[in-house]
Structures are given as structure tokens and as C-alpha cells.
Amino acid sequence: MNGPRGNAWAMTERPWHRVRRDADNFIVGPSGLHWDGNSLLIDINETSAPLPYPVRGQVRVYPDMIGTTGFHLDNAGKHRWHPVAPRARVEVTMNNPEISWNGSGYFDSNFGEEALEEGFNDWHWSRAHLKNDVAVLYEGTRRDGTPFDLALKMDRQGRWHDVMQPPAAKLPRSGWLVDRLTRADADFRPKVTKTWVDAPFYARSALSTRLFGEDVHAVHESLSLGRFRSPIVQAMLPFRMPRAIC
Known part of the structure; x- marks a missing residue:
């Protein structure tokens, strides 16, 4: 923002x-969060960290379609991912700080039977709105060292199609030296245009890239759960992610 x-x-x-x-x-x-039958209302009433400023406002998500398919990320079925609204219109109205905007968006959910750090070492995820479809690329390494990957397109009727992963493309490491990996059409070099979140174990960025023959802007994240498990990082977390006791 x-x-x-x-x-x-x-x-x-x-x-x-x-x-x-x-x-x-x-x-x-x-x-x-509240679903009113037409949109998802997200009411935010929080306090920032490490400096305690009020963070107040509302986000309204209008899905273009609702995805009904969930995906297992591990062989035991302990971790599942559900892209709920792969394409959506989003309106943001914040009172503190006094900011508002609107645009295209996406809403998904990860859930399972154990903590993420128990199941994975890392992952890389990205989403891009194509002219007619939404492309979602997801890959990583499980805790046992085995890889997983998904390459999907969803059309405007909400139907998912498996597609071949484009070639791998390395991105510059984040400021905290988190490895970042993405996929792009052959012979195209994607660029990080902005990094919104740069943490010791996580980076969320905007990319300028080319996927399936289209020049697109993508949202990208890289997560290092090996870093997250580090005692040093665990000691740092309460300063950025405080834990309420009541």
C-alpha cells in the first residue's frame, strides 16, 4: 500500500x-469474514507490529466464479489446497491507514491435519490472469524430500484443466536471501517488479512475465519452511507476529 x-x-x-x-x-x-450470498466481506480490526498502529477497514471480494475442486499436496492427504475464487473483483476501503483501491483478485485456502512446516521444506506459487483463463503454478519440496507440482488453468465457467509446467526460471533472491523460483515461457526472463512482503522465510512479489504465450502480471510467493523452523527465526516471530493471550 x-x-x-x-x-x-x-x-x-x-x-x-x-x-x-x-x-x-x-x-x-x-x-x-462473512459471506452475504454475493460477496465475501472481510472486516479488519487489528493493531500493526512492531509499532502499534490501528489497522481498520474492510475488503469486499466479488468472485467471478467459485472453484469447487480441492487438491491434495501430499500423498497422505494431510495438506489440502482449495482455490476458492481464482478470479474475483476486489474493493478495499481502509480507515486506518486512510487508503482505498479496487482491482482484480484471487482467494484461496490452505488447510490440513498438521502444521505446514511438518509437511514441507519450501514452495513457490504464482497466479496470473490471462485473457480468458486464470493460470496457477504451484511447486515445492515436501519434508521427505519428494517434489510436488501443479500447473492449472481455470476457464470462465470455473473448470480446471491440467497443463504442462512452463520451463523453470530463477528470480533474484529476496532481501532476506530467500530463494525465489517461477515458471515462464521458454526464452523469456521474468522480472520482479515489486516485493510487497520480505521476511526471513517468506517473500510475496509482483512479476512481469510471459505465460502460455501472453504477457502478464503475476502475483508470486516463495516460502522457506526450513528457514521458518530455525530457532533464530522462531525467536524473531513474536516481534512481527504477536501472540494474543486472550
């Missing part, structure tokens, strides 16, 4: 008794 305190960050861990959910609502502490 741009503007005063536009880089405010809030990610607070909360105890189980501060979580409530039903068919249309998911509440975590003072923030929550």
Missing part, C-alpha cells in the same frame, strides 16, 4: 476460544 503508514502490517495469533465459525461466518478475535 502507498500513503501514510501504507506498509502497516498486522498478523496476530489468537487462542482457539477467540475463533468462531458457521456456514457464512469466520471470526478471529475482533476481525472476521
